[in-house]
Amino acid sequence: MNPEGIRITGLMKRYGKGETAVDALKGVDMQVAPGEVVGLIGPSGSGKSTLLKCLGAVIEPTAGKMTLGEEVIYDDGWKIKDLRALRRDRIGFVFQAPYLIPFLDVTDNIALLPMLAGRPNNEARQRALELLKALDVAHRARAMPSHLSGGEQQRVAIARALINRPPVILADEPTAPLDSERALAVMRILNQMARQYETAVIVVTHDEKIVPTFRRIYHIRDGRTHEEAGEGRSFE
Amino acid sequence: MISLAGRDILHAWGKFVFTGVGLGLLIGVTLTMAGVYRGMVDDAKALLDNSGADLWVVQKDTLGPYAESSSVYDDAYRGILGMPGVERAANVTYLTMQVRREDTDVRAMVVGVVPGGPEPGQPGYLVAGRRITRGHYEAVADIATGFKLGEKIQIRRNVFTVVGLTKRMVSSSGDPMVFIPLKDAQEAQFLKDNDAIIQQRRRSAVNPAFNSPGSPGLLEALNASQSANPYVNAVLVQIKPGYSPDDVAEPIRRWKRLQVYTRAQMEKILVGKLIATSARQIGMFLVILAVVSAAIVAFIMYTLTIGKVREIAVLKLIGTRNRTIAFMILQQAVGLGVIGFVVGKISATFWAPIFPKYVLLEPGDAARGFAAVVVICVLASVLAIRAALKVDPAEAIGG
Ligand SMILES: Nc1ncnc2c1ncn2[C@@H]1O[C@H](COP(=O)(O)OP(=O)(O)OP(=O)(O)O)[C@@H](O)[C@H]1O
Ligand SMILES: [Mg+2]
DSSP, X not given: OOSSSEEXXXXXXXXXXXXXXXXXXXEEEEEEOTTOEEEEEOOTTSSHHHHHHHHTTSSOOSEEEEEETTEEEEETTEEOSOHHHHHHHXXXXXXXXXXXXXXXXXXXHHHHHHHHTXXXXXXHHHHHHHHHHHTTOGGGTTSXXXXXXXXXXXXXXXXXXXXXXXXXXXXXXXXXXXXXXXHHHHHHHHHHHHHHHTOEEEEEOOOTTTGGGOSEEEEEETTEEEEEEOOXXXXX | OOOHHHHHHHHTHHHHHHHHHXXXXXXXXXXXXXXXXXXXXXXXXXXXXXXTOSEEEEOTTOOTXXXXXXXXXXXXXXXXXXXXXXXXXXXXXXXXXXXXETTEEEEEEEEEEOOSSSOTTSOXXXXXXXXXXXXXXXXXXXXXXXXXXXXXXXXXXXXXXXXXXXXXXXOTTSOBEEEEEHHHHHHHHHOOOHHHHHHHHHHXXXXXXXXXXXXXXXXXXXXHHHHOOOEESEEEEEEOTTOOHHHHHHHHHHHHOOEEEEHHHHHHHIIIIITHXXXXXXXXXXXXXXXXXHHHHHHHHHXXXXXXXXXXXXXXXXXXXXXXXXXXXXXXXXXXXXXXXXXXXXXXXXXXXXXXXXXXXXXXXXXXXXXXXXHHHHHHHHHHHHHHHHOOGGGGTOO
């Protein structure tokens, strides 16, 4: 098994205490290799968002282990110190809505993180522009987010997630507001980027249109996952 | 490094400018209030400077002649002239009243001065016309009265011709001054009307003590003394070079049994007592305006921040430091304050000259005002910053 990528074992999450406690995750195992795009599918209340938040280092699991490459992130209640820096440097997020910063133009939305980290603005913008080219939105580089179409916004959001070359991208219903053509386009881009940048991509989705694109799918039900092979349909 | 605050302001500049202008008008009012106070202090100093006096000799145990009424015999100045270190001494009267001019009247402080001569009390310089040279019925007016050269004005019973115009000669309450000859001013202040004089003479005539056959001439003498007005409000003294005011004041106090104030003491009386209540009044206004400004900035910043919860959650999720977000809000609050201050300073400068009384906008006050605005904005952003720091990055992912 590839030691790189993201790997969780026996991950558990309990919300609250005592009688009202909810066990949202009851021992989840998952492993995604660099360059791979996997689906995470499950009914409402099954724990998808909870799992994504744990993977994204936004909330801490109650128990279980998570490793990112060689590095241990959580281990049965132990966690690394700076989860914020982990999110910033190692994880990319793509949301259902693009949630771009409305007062920054497309380039600066993408270049924001390295610029805030004190990298020279020019260098960060140069990198943003490369991503925009790769994602085929370079012609909108100086536009404000509110002037972009939904699909363009989502591509910009993907570029933002990629700016720090994170080993992991977490996508929460990234195609929900898009029609099937655009949804498939986004999936194609995610696959392409995963290969190009050696990124492990986890996509939470309800979207029937894109389900056939996954080679591997994790079904989650009542806080437990089981793995299944997908169709892995190509985009041609 | 990128300035999130600056970019947000540029993007939503309309909102910021409108809020800034609103805040700015408030700051303008605040600066003007401070200017009104400075104007009052400056008026008081102008009053003292323009009198040309080093010492004020007034009635014993009074704070006259500006803060309390004071009357001194009009021959006291002769004795004062003989005291060591006294260069000049001149009688002066002050009376605030409505000065009539055709069918309107103007509130003014009528000052009775010794005509001609270099005696203290006369206006220091004229912008038009000449000084009072005759003993009666000439006047020099501050241009703020609106009087013109050659115009006839009426003070009590007498009509005066305006022969000169002066500037920045105001009372401690900001009323412009009208200078007239001392004798006329004494009459204006102390002389009774004809009916009252007739009444008084009748009462004296029927009083056997004043009108007894054994002392002919007594009644005439009494009547004459009753219609004389041998009082002035103060004697203004200039001292000889080489003498200190305190050294000259002390013997006058001791030997003439009169109260003597030096320039420094007089300033203390005017600023510390005469306008002290007004100053506290203005101080109260300043406090309220500061609180209102703070409340406005706090409210605006809070609203703007709450409107950006989603963006803040995203920023936090992708790893932006709390510090960066707090700094962004802080910068915006201060930016708002700076816009407000600039608008306030401009509007105060614009409307200060239109005020009826002198409004003195001091650069020092503006600097202090700016510092206060910045401090207020920083304090006011605390609420918004707390709200922003409470935003949970998990909100960006949703349920
Ligand atoms: N903050 C919380 N406190 C308590 N219970 C929670 C909390 N968040 C989620 N839960 C519970 O955990 C379980 C899993 O929730 P989760 O949000 O992960 O579901 P989901 O799979 O994302 O559902 P959906 O598809 O409807 O978004 C649910 O029973 C939910 O009620
Ligand atoms: Mg969910």
